[in-house]
Amino acid sequence: MSESSFQRPFPALTPSQRYHLDVFGYVVVHEVLTRDEIGGTLDALQKLKRDLQAIKDPERRVIRHAYFQTDQPHHHYIGAISQADPAITAYITHPRVVGMAEELIGGNAHILEANAHINRRAPSWDMGEDGEPRYGFHRGLPPYEGNHFRKGLYHSSFVKVLTNLTDLGPDDGGTVVVAGSHKIDAGDQAIVNAAYADRSLIHQVIAPAGSSLLFSEALLHATGRISSDKERVIVICGYGRTWFPWKFMESHRPDFELEPEFIESIPEPLRYLFVSQGYIQRIERYRDLNDPMSELES
Numbered sequence: 001m002s003e004s005s006f007q008r009p010f011p012a013l014t015p016s017q018r019y020h021l022d023v024f025g026y027v028v029v030h031e032v033l034t035r036d037e038i039g040g041t042l043d044a045l046q047k048l049k050r051d052l053q054a055i056k057d058p059e060r061r062v063i064r065h066a067y068f069q070t071d072q073p074h075h076h077y078i079g080a081i082s083q084a085d086p087a088i089t090a091y092i093t094h095p096r097v098v099g100m101a102e103e104l105i106g107g108n109a110h111i112l113e114a115n116a117h118i119n120r121r122a123p124s125w126d127m128g129e130d131g132e133p134r135y136g137f138h139r140g141l142p143p144y145e146g147n148h149f150r151k152g153l154y155h156s157s158f159v160k161v162l163t164n165l166t167d168l169g170p171d172d173g174g175t176v177v178v179a180g181s182h183k184i185d186a187g188d189q190a191i192v193n194a195a196y197a198d199r200s201l202i203h204q205v206i207a208p209a210g211s212s213l214l215f216s217e218a219l220l221h222a223t224g225r226i227s228s229d230k231e232r233v234i235v236i237c238g239y240g241r242t243w244f245p246w247k248f249m250e251s252h253r254p255d256f257e258l259e260p261e262f263i264e265s266i267p268e269p270l271r272y273l274f275v276s277q278g279y280i281q282r283i284e285r286y287r288d289l290n291d292p293m294s295e296l297e298s
């Protein structure tokens with residue numbers, strides 16, 4: 001068997017979704033996860049949070065590599081979750097999620113990170129002199145480093161698929177982005193200042209549970225502000241190109257070492273997502289804008 005027997009949709013986006021992605025640097029796709037998948041992933045994350053909290057010694061709070069990157073009463077940010085629970089592994093290898101990531105990458109993906117936020121309204125929030133919220137905008141890739149164009153479409157070497165497991169209304173802290181910033185290399189603070197001066201440049205995820213935000217890490221993005229009483233739960237997977245031997249059987253990233261039993265548990269066609277298959281391996285896949293979305297069911 002090879003990774004070609006991993007059936008994931010290609011193209012994974014409609015032409016309109018693809019156009020939106022190119023113009024704004026992100027797209028929100030509804031109904032990526034089924035109700036059962038939402039419930040299973042949500043339960044797994046809540047259990048992981050409880051199990052980590054139950055470990056009294058903060059130094060030993062690690063479960064199958066997962067750990068709290070933030071441990072505050074209103075905010076738990078759990079890192080390195082890919083091996084923590086089969087439901088979480090199922091999310092990061094979900095055919096539609098991988099298909100969307102690979103469409104933006106322009107070829108095979110490699111899993112670089114997986115994490116989750118469980119958060120509620122913060123006790124305080126930075127509000128600007130204009131009385132509007134400020135955000136921790138950041139990006140993991142400078143624009144024009146690690147991106148390329150084929151068939152007129154934008155591709156990025158580092159992408160994320162972030163799926164909300166709870167409904168996100170306007171007050172529920174959906175991720176915010178500076179629209180189009182993936183193509184603007186004019187200094188992050190200058191871009192953010194421009195967006196604060198014209199809030200229509202800041203787009204926020206407002207979407208039912210099970211929706212996915214697909215974006216290039218060159219896009220300025222941040223956690224949104226929760227002003228409601230609702231808890232927000234999101235699961236995130238970061239994917240990169242398979243250009244480099246990210247990992248062979250053992251990783252040197254302390255927070256993301258893959259256990260041999262875990263690798264064994266991954267069906268062979270999915271292993272390329274976790275383990276480099278060779279020294280330099282770049283499998284390209286490019287669509288035309290006009291190509292319809294694949295009907296392949298996950």
Ligand SMILES: O=C(O)CCC(=O)C(=O)O
Pocket residue numbers: 117160162174175176221222223224234236
């Ligand atoms: O919490 C969020 O909505 C955004 C998460 C984020 O900033 C990230 O994945 O880098």
